[in-house]
Amino acid sequence: MNPLIEVASAIQLAVAPAFLLTGIGAILSVMTNRLARIIDRFRILNEKNKKLSKDEQAEITLLRLRARWTHWAIALTTLSALLVCIVIASIFIATEVQFNFDQYIAFSFIGATSALIIGLISFTREVTPFSQTRYCGTSVRISISPRSFSIGSPFVPKPINGHGLGFF
16 A cells, blocks of 8 residues: 555544544643642631631531542543553554554553543542532532531622622
8 A cells, every 4th residue: 555545544543532632631621720729729728827617627628529539530531641642653653563553552542431431420520519519598518428518608609790609
């Protein structure tokens, strides 16, 4: 076969994983921004000179849990991006070296997809407590199995122009 046609075919095969890599990069950006907000809130609570209230201690515990889930999500999503890069490189290497990389490429892509799925599940787990909030007066009740606890004012919805609710 013509070498130019082989390279053109490799480029065509690498386009889909390259777009996947772009999407993974966007997801990683969202995850790191989420982690930054968690860390900022944790620092604000820890910089207080006074003894922390029961609600603030509960909030710190929740922030640690959220940070752990976010760290796992970032690590797994980064692993997914690395495996997609290996898939792209393998496609080009397979065109130059006369060796059958089909199974290696397939397993790398399956690994990348699996890591991305587990990373997104981890990220969903981090976000879940805040989708289960109940508004109670001046605080927010957060349902976390097997018990519930109250979180203080930082998570209190604030009116936006007198209408609707906003967080942070």
